[in-house]
Amino acid sequence: MYTLKKIKNYIRKLIFYNKYNKVKTNGEVVFYNSTQIKNFQLSKVKISIGNKTHIRGELQVFRFGGIIKIGERCFVGENSRIWSSSSVSIGNDVLISHNVHIVDTNAHELNHLERADGFFKIITVGHPIDKPNINDAPIILGDFVWINFNSIILKGVTVGEGAIIAAGSVVTRDVPPFTLVGGNPAKIIKYLK
Numbered sequence: 001m002y003t004l005k006k007i008k009n010y011i012r013k014l015i016f017y018n019k020y021n022k023v024k025t026n027g028e029v030v031f032y033n034s035t036q037i038k039n040f041q042l043s044k045v046k047i048s049i050g051n052k053t054h055i056r057g058e059l060q061v062f063r064f065g066g067i068i069k070i071g072e073r074c075f076v077g078e079n080s081r082i083w084s085s086s087s088v089s090i091g092n093d094v095l096i097s098h099n100v101h102i103v104d105t106n107a108h109e110l111n112h113l114e115r116a117d118g119f120f121k122i123i124t125v126g127h128p129i130d131k132p133n134i135n136d137a138p139i140i141l142g143d144f145v146w147i148n149f150n151s152i153i154l155k156g157v158t159v160g161e162g163a164i165i166a167a168g169s170v171v172t173r174d175v176p177p178f179t180l181v182g183g184n185p186a187k188i189i190k191y192l193k
Helices: 004-020 112-125
Strands: 029-031 036-039 047-049 053-055 058-061 068-070 081-084 088-090 101-103 139-141 179-182 187-191
Parallel strands (some): 029 053, 036 058, 047 068, 058 081, 088 139
16 A cells, blocks of 8 residues: 555656656756756757756757757756757856856747747747748857856857856857856956966
């Protein structure tokens, strides 16, 4: 006969499975109550997370494309969003603070009529399978990158190994390895090596 504790544990496991069964984990990965996984492609290989990584924020791949790969010993802070319709590749030992946005796509069309129609379709029938007129480009974060709170990393950016993004920065261009950048748009403040 099941005890109340066994039933509660079974329900917790079922909820955990349903919430995180659309992500490939490589080893110990820690999810929190604030974690959101939105894998509209329903394929585990589209979101991959390395060993000893902690996810407090949101990971989303669109129906029409996208891949998120996060290395080992990384941290994604609460209220941070990583959205992909192309690819977001995050190295090992990367720290992403809270309220950071990493988005490899415009997410909507630039033409006002197409954008209005596209948004209406999202709220009425869900995310589209194709992405006409939506621009995207891969984002790459090297090993040991630190992105401070309230920063934004936009499409097509590569952040080099050991780079630091200052709080509140908007990164629109590549960041060389071992540099500190900040501002809107982000500019080099200091070379760290």
